[in-house]
Amino acid sequence: MMRDQTVGTAPDAMPGIISGICGNRALATGLARKGTFRGARSRLRGATLAGMTNPSQHPIDASVPHSARVWNYWLGGKDNYPVDREAGEKFLETFPGIAQEARAARAFLTRAVRYLAEEAGIRQFLDIGTGLPTADNTHEVAQTLRPDARILYVDNDPLVLTHARALLTSTEEGYADYLHASLEEPKEILAAARERLDFDEPIGLIIIGVLAHVSGYGRAKDIVRTLRDALPAGSHLIISDGTHSHQANVEAQEDYNESGAVAYNLRSKEEIAGFFEGLEVVDPGLTTVTRWRCEETEFGTPPEVDGYGGVGRKS
Ligand SMILES: C[S@@+](CC[C@H](N)C(=O)[O-])C[C@H]1O[C@@H](n2cnc3c(N)ncnc32)[C@H](O)[C@@H]1O
Numbered sequence: 001m002m003r004d005q006t007v008g009t010a011p012d013a014m015p016g017i018i019s020g021i022c023g024n025r026a027l028a029t030g031l032a033r034k035g036t037f038r039g040a041r042s043r044l045r046g047a048t049l050a051g052m053t054n055p056s057q058h059p060i061d062a063s064v065p066h067s068a069r070v071w072n073y074w075l076g077g078k079d080n081y082p083v084d085r086e087a088g089e090k091f092l093e094t095f096p097g098i099a100q101e102a103r104a105a106r107a108f109l110t111r112a113v114r115y116l117a118e119e120a121g122i123r124q125f126l127d128i129g130t131g132l133p134t135a136d137n138t139h140e141v142a143q144t145l146r147p148d149a150r151i152l153y154v155d156n157d158p159l160v161l162t163h164a165r166a167l168l169t170s171t172e173e174g175y176a177d178y179l180h181a182s183l184e185e186p187k188e189i190l191a192a193a194r195e196r197l198d199f200d201e202p203i204g205l206i207i208i209g210v211l212a213h214v215s216g217y218g219r220a221k222d223i224v225r226t227l228r229d230a231l232p233a234g235s236h237l238i239i240s241d242g243t244h245s246h247q248a249n250v251e252a253q254e255d256y257n258e259s260g261a262v263a264y265n266l267r268s269k270e271e272i273a274g275f276f277e278g279l280e281v282v283d284p285g286l287t288t289v290t291r292w293r294c295e296e297t298e299f300g301t302p303p304e305v306d307g308y309g310g311v312g313r314k315s
Contacts, residue, residue: 055158055161055162055165058158058161058180059158060158060159060162061158062081062082062083063083063260064083064259064260064261065083065084065086065087065088065256065259065260065261066084066157066159066261066262067157067209067213067261067262067264068131068132068155068157068159068160069081069084069132069157069159070084070087070088070091070256070261071102071131071132071209072084072131072132072134073085073088074088074092074098074099074101074102074103075099075102075103075106075134077132077134079132079159079163087256087259087261090252090255090256091252091253091255091256092252093252094248094251094252094255095246095248095249095251095252095253097246097248097249097303097305097306098249098252100303100305101242101289101305101306101307104288104289104290104302104303104305104307105208105209105240105289105305105307105309106134106135106136107289107290107302108208108240108289108290108292108309109136109138109141109206109208109238109240110136110141111292111293111295112206112238112292112293112309112311113125113138113141113142113204113206113238114141114145115282115293115311116142116204116236116238116311117141117142117145117146117149118145120202120204120236120282120313121202121234122202122203122204122235122236123142123146123148123149123150123201124149124150124151124197124198124201124202124203124204125138125139125142125149125150125151125152125203125204125205125206126151126152126154126189126193126197126203126204126205126206126227127151127152127153127154127206127208128154128155128183128189128205128206128207128210128227129154129155129183129207129208129209129210129213130153130154130155130160130164130178131155131160131209132159132160132163133163133164133168138151138153138206139151139153139168139169139170139174139176142174143170143171143174143176146174147171147173147174148171148173148174149171149174149175150174150175150176150196150197150198151170151174151175151176151177152176152177152178152179152192152193152196152197153168153176153177153178153179154178154179154180154181154183154189155178155180156180156181156182156183161178161180164178165178175196177196179192179193183207183210183211183213183214183223184214184223186223186226186227187226189227190226190227190230199230199231199232200232201232202231202232202233202234202235202236203231203232203235203236204235204236204238205227205228205231205235205236205237205238206238207224207227207237207238207239208238208239208240208241208309209240209241209242209307210241211223211224211239211241211267211275212241212242212264212265212266212267213262213263213264213265214265215263215265217267217271217274220275221274221275224237224239224275228279228314231314232314233314233315234313234314234315235313235314236282236311236312236313236314237275237276237279237311237312237313237314238309238310238311239272239275239276239309239310239312240272240289240307240308240309240310241266241267241272241307241308241309242264242266242306242307243266243267243268243269243272243306243307243308244266244267244268245268245269245306246306249266249306250266253266269286269308272286272308272309272310273286273310276310276312279312279313279314279315280312280313280314280315281310281311281312281313282310282311282312282313285310286308286309286310287308287309287310288304288305288306288307288308288309289305289307289308289309290302290303290304290305291304292309292310292311
């Protein structure tokens with residue numbers, strides 16, 4: 001794999017914990033919001049999910065690792081099979097930082113969705129590559145701040161489909177639904193999204209940890225361009241992915257990609273920046289996911305990781 005040795009601040013920093021990377025952002029912010037989340041969750045009601053695909057038509061393959069399930073393993077979840085745990089452990093042996101990276105990416109998602117709902121006035125979200133349900137899923141974060149928020153999730157993993165049916169909820173005022181579809185078919189996603197979201201109103205498009213599953217950078221850019229072009233002015237794009245700044249990450253990823261799983265193609269910071277071309281990139285720009293509007297937590301300073309993320313606004 002080609003690597004760009006000039007990119008990224010992460011390698012020097014890893015795998016140790018960097019103190020002070022959050023600048024002046026206060027611990028109190030996260031703690032105060034926790035209470036709000038509890039309050040909002042008590043208003044969440046079970047909702048029938050419209051347009052669900054029949055999970056039995058999409059059998060689960062437990063013979064090869066699956067991205068959603070391995071990710072769930074690194075996040076400390078239990079929705080995974082021996083083959084996923086084995087692949088996850090093997091990766092950790094070579095690159096222990098991957099578990100922190102998964103958690104940092106989830107925390108980035110929370111902060112970015114919060115920014116969109118609270119500061120950018122977004123109340124509609126299209127989250128592609130949803131993953132298995134975990135803490136602070138997009139609809140929970142968004143509907144805590146905006147109970148009328150509308151969320152459409154998209155993933156192509158059969159287990160994610162099964163869990164979406166069982167676990168997705170929405171506020172009464174809002175909406176949350178799930179579409180079983182591939183990012184590789186953006187026009188299909190857009191056609192379904194048009195029936196569920198209002199395309200006259202800005203939309204937050206979330207693509208976290210998924211674009212690297214598209215082989216070919218040009219193809220990945222085309223997909224993002226197709227999705228972006230369909231969105232109205234004022235819409236926002238949230239993207240993060242793993243980068244190849246750290247040699248151990250590259251080696252672990254190469255091994256994983258030979259396991260039979262759908263490959264994850266680590267890219268450079270510059271390549272990730274390319275997805276935002278033509279958009280107004282929101283402060284603080286494209287950073288490691290840890291540094292993006294970083295917040296201290298009650299567990300201390302979050303560790304630096306080998307993944308970059310950012311938020312762009314379409315004008
Ligand atoms: C690394 S996980 C990230 C999950 C979630 N976005 C998060 O940040 O926690 C990648 C997710 O992308 C999904 N995925 C992979 N290829 C996909 C595709 N072509 N279309 C839709 N989803 C895909 C996987 O099933 C998995 O749920």
